Amino acid sequence: MCVSGEQIYIPAYLPAKAFDGSSWALVLYNKKLLMRKSDSKFNIPEVKELDGIITDDKSMEYIGIYDGHDCYCKRLKEEHELPENLELVELMQITNRSGDAGLFLLAGTANHILHWNSMNQYCGYCGNKTLDKKDERAKICPNCNNIVYPRISPATITAVFHEDKILLAHNHNFREGLYSLIAGYVEPGESLEQCVEREIQEEVGIKVKNIRYFNSQPWSFPDSLMMAFTAEYESGDIMVDNCEIIDAAWYSADNLPEIPSTDSIAGKIIRWYRDQSACL
Ligand SMILES: [Zn+2]
Incomplete structure (x- = not known):
């Protein structure tokens, strides 16, 4: 468990409850994070606020619980038209804009996991397509059983x-x-x-x-x-x-x-x- 400021982040690879609209969605695009702006305060949007950007949890990675919220992340490959209350915020500006340094670290974790995920779609030994391992955060090659953990x-x-x-x-x-x-x-x-x-x-x-x-x-x-x-x-x-x-x-x-x-x-x-x- 890591305490970030007054908030608490518990990293995890499997959610305790089913994905739903109240889960937090950390959506990255280039070096930016999609954030909700209300009364000039920025925060992480919920899944239900992102119609057209998020349809299900299949393309998302679970990264744990932040301040009681299940957190999922995803990287956009292309720009989307955004409603007025959503804005892409530079990662290095997250603390400034939200007033919460823990959200900067949370966005970093999302960046780490998404980077590892995209870099390990194929086995480095035999080139076969990898699968997500069911019992831990890792990829496994169904051909040669090579296991790839997130690199730190x-x-x-x-x-x-x-x-x-x-x-x-x-x-x-x-x-x-x-x-x-x-x-x-x-x-x-x-x-x-x-x-x-x-x-x-x-x-x-x-x-x-x-x-x-x-x-x-x-x-x-x-x-x-x-x-x-x-x-x-x-x-x-x-x-x-x-x-x-x-x-x-x-x-x-x-x-x-x-x-x-x-x-x-x-x-x-x-x-x-x-x-x-x-x-x-
Ligand atoms: Zn392999």
Whole structure:
């Protein structure tokens, strides 16, 4: 069970009760989620509000219960004409528009499952069409019995501290002026701690010590699990790789550059550091 803000999301692959019009429908199109707007507040529409877009549950994936609502998801292949009270909202704008960070994570889960579903329609070993496994969230190949579970790609993200400062870096994919923590995918054969050490050494050229687990968060765009750590500077001068990272520096809590929103674990950790520093 995961608690998102004040709401509770219980992931599940099978519904406890039959699909009906009161179920929530998470409908994705490109990198947007279909949301209902009422009194300038955005929320997830119910199935019965989506006449012509949803006809039955056959083309939908069940992803669990959010705040007591059964949740189904589906990806549209083409644009539909929408009633006035429905709008496609950018995934990264869901928290802003709804005021509920849990809905952003819920939409991410829908994105993850739909991505996995569409990528595994055929067996990677023999090319046969796969089937949904009945007793768990998985695909099974009826020809060679290959089973494919949803892929989750582990990644580490680390807040490195040196005296009272935090290391922040600008990735070449970021918009101008935005700085964040060092992150990267875990490689086969590597522990999480080794991943932290390697990523920091590769991207900014310094060694760290006292690596401590901090927190984790699914980042389902399309299938990462971010595991956050803190670490202390040990040695070396900052030397960016000029490949992923094009600038990095030590920042004090009262002089931070633009940082990610609280939708991301990086945004949460950097604010935690800022708030801790303010208490000292
Ligand atoms: Zn097969």
